[in-house]
Amino acid sequence: MAVIPVAIAGRPYEVRVGAGLLAELVPQCRGRLRKRAVPIVTDANVHAAWGDVVEASLRDNGHEPHWRILPPGEQTKSWEELAATVNWLLALEVERGDHVIALGGGVIGDLTGFCAAVLKRGCKFIQVPTTLLAQVDSSVGGKTAINTPAGKNLVGAFHQPSLVLADLSALETLPERELLAGYAEVVKYGLIDDADFFSWCDANGAKMIAGDSALREYAVSHSVAAKARIVAEDEFETTGRRALLNLGHTFGHALEAETGFSARLLHGEGVALGMVLAARYSAHLGLMARTSADHVAQHFSAVGLRANLTELGLDCDGAGLVRHMLHDKKMDAGALPFLLMKGIGQTYLAKDVSLDDVATFLDGELAAGAN
Numbered sequence: 024m025a026v027i028p029v030a031i032a033g034r035p036y037e038v039r040v041g042a043g044l045l046a047e048l049v050p051q052c053r054g055r056l057r058k059r060a061v062p063i064v065t066d067a068n069v070h071a072a073w074g075d076v077v078e079a080s081l082r083d084n085g086h087e088p089h090w091r092i093l094p095p096g097e098q099t100k101s102w103e104e105l106a107a108t109v110n111w112l113l114a115l116e117v118e119r120g121d122h123v124i125a126l127g128g129g130v131i132g133d134l135t136g137f138c139a140a141v142l143k144r145g146c147k148f149i150q151v152p153t154t155l156l157a158q159v160d161s162s163v164g165g166k167t168a169i170n171t172p173a174g175k176n177l178v179g180a181f182h183q184p185s186l187v188l189a190d191l192s193a194l195e196t197l198p199e200r201e202l203l204a205g206y207a208e209v210v211k212y213g214l215i216d217d218a219d220f221f222s223w224c225d226a227n228g229a230k231m232i233a234g235d236s237a238l239r240e241y242a243v244s245h246s247v248a249a250k251a252r253i254v255a256e257d258e259f260e261t262t263g264r265r266a267l268l269n270l271g272h273t274f275g276h277a278l279e280a281e282t283g284f285s286a287r288l289l290h291g292e293g294v295a296l297g298m299v300l301a302a303r304y305s306a307h308l309g310l311m312a313r314t315s316a317d318h319v320a321q322h323f324s325a326v327g328l329r330a331n332l333t334e335l336g337l338d339c340d341g342a343g344l345v346r347h348m349l350h351d352k353k354m355d356a357g358a359l360p361f362l363l364m365k366g367i368g369q370t371y372l373a374k375d376v377s378l379d380d381v382a383t384f385l386d387g388e389l390a391a392g393a394n
């Protein structure tokens with residue numbers, strides 16, 4: 024098992040990465056489950072695949088699990104599920120010092136974390152991520168949120184978990200499309216500031232996706248360490264450092280909004296396409312070699328992720344996509360700082376991007392798409 028510290032000032036915690044952690048849930052949580060009753064929020068797919076294992080670990084150790092089993096999918100990050108889940112926690116008489124367990128992907132982690140952030144002004148929670156995306160990204164760093172019709176993650180809080188348990192065995196039941204979506208956030212760490220890791224992805228990504236367990240452990244641990252480093256430096260996204268983790272997300276979130284937060288486009292798929300667009304836009308501005316932008320696109324295409332806007336079949340223009348971007352949380356005094364690239368592993372926050380120019384660029388991508 025790999026143990027990665029997240030050195031948040033005043034509230035440090037560990038991310039443990041290894042196979043079999045779900046079966047050892049109670050010993051792994053030692054000292055944190057103070058009562059017999061343990062509230063667990065999950066979704067129906069995760070419950071069907073792993074509910075028995077978690078239930079057995081709790082019952083064998085004298086606990087009584089209380090399950091809240093939500094519908095799978097992005098629509099669950101809603102006001103309605105937030106209110107209903109908070110009311111459920113209140114009915115269970117959860118106290119501030121109690122831990123709620125979030126068992127699932129990023130949807131469950133983001134929603135449960137937000138419930139924990141607001142319940143009695145903050146109770147504790149444990150992230151037990153079961154998707155690749157949640158293991159490498161969403162379970163770490165304390166961003167919690169729901170969506171609104173206006174956009175992605177527009178209501179939320181920073182609220183750190185007490186512990187993250189990333190069981191690599193959980194990935195064995197994950198559908199391939201979800202693995203690929205999570206892989207986009209793995210590659211993101213290479214594109215941000217780690218060209219060697221991008222080369223590692225070039226050499227090993229496909230084998231990792233196909234199921235090689237040593238490669239999976241390396242990909243998850245390396246990604247978590249990268250995220251831990253960045254969030255420890257800038258927990259609340261105030262210095263610009265944490266904003267690097269948003270690479271591809273301004274485009275990606277606009278695409279998710281345009282496709283109605285539906286199964287047409289998963290978050291990680293939007294991020295992959297968004298990073299290709301960030302690379303192509305950087306090349307269009309002359310910041311980055313066109314060959315490097317093509318390399319990014321080819322990397323995603325080679326594993327089966329979409330790398331051209333035309334593949335989405337959108338019925339909008341560039342200005343329509345830019346309108347979604349006006350809700351981006353990075354908006355500052357009417358301007359939108361943009362994550363651009365000077366090369367692979369050389370992402371930076373640009374403050375001088377013209378949204379009219381982005382719209383024109385997107386019109387070109389929507390018309391031609393292919394490079």
Ligand SMILES: NC(=O)c1ccc[n+]([C@@H]2O[C@H](COP(=O)([O-])OP(=O)(O)OC[C@H]3O[C@@H](n4cnc5c(N)ncnc54)[C@H](O)[C@@H]3O)[C@@H](O)[C@H]2O)c1
Binds near residue numbers: 157193196290
């Ligand atoms: N908080 C953050 O820092 C952060 C970071 C990245 C993404 N996110 C958010 O995370 C969400 C996406 O998360 P996701 O990709 O994990 O999606 P998800 O939570 O929707 O899970 C994907 C699908 O896989 C199923 N599933 C999960 N684990 C499984 C398993 N082990 N076996 C079988 N099926 C399983 C789920 O039921 C769901 O259908 C988005 O809402 C995104 O905004 C948040």
Ligand SMILES: O=C(O)C(=O)C[C@@H](O)[C@H](O)[C@H](O)COP(=O)(O)O
Binds near residue numbers: 208265266269272
């Ligand atoms: O942890 C972060 O910071 C991130 O930006 C990670 C992203 O992968 C994640 O999708 C995040 O939720 C996006 O943040 P948002 O502030 O744009 O909602």
Ligand SMILES: [Zn+2]
Binds near residue numbers: 160208290
């Ligand atoms: Zn993301």
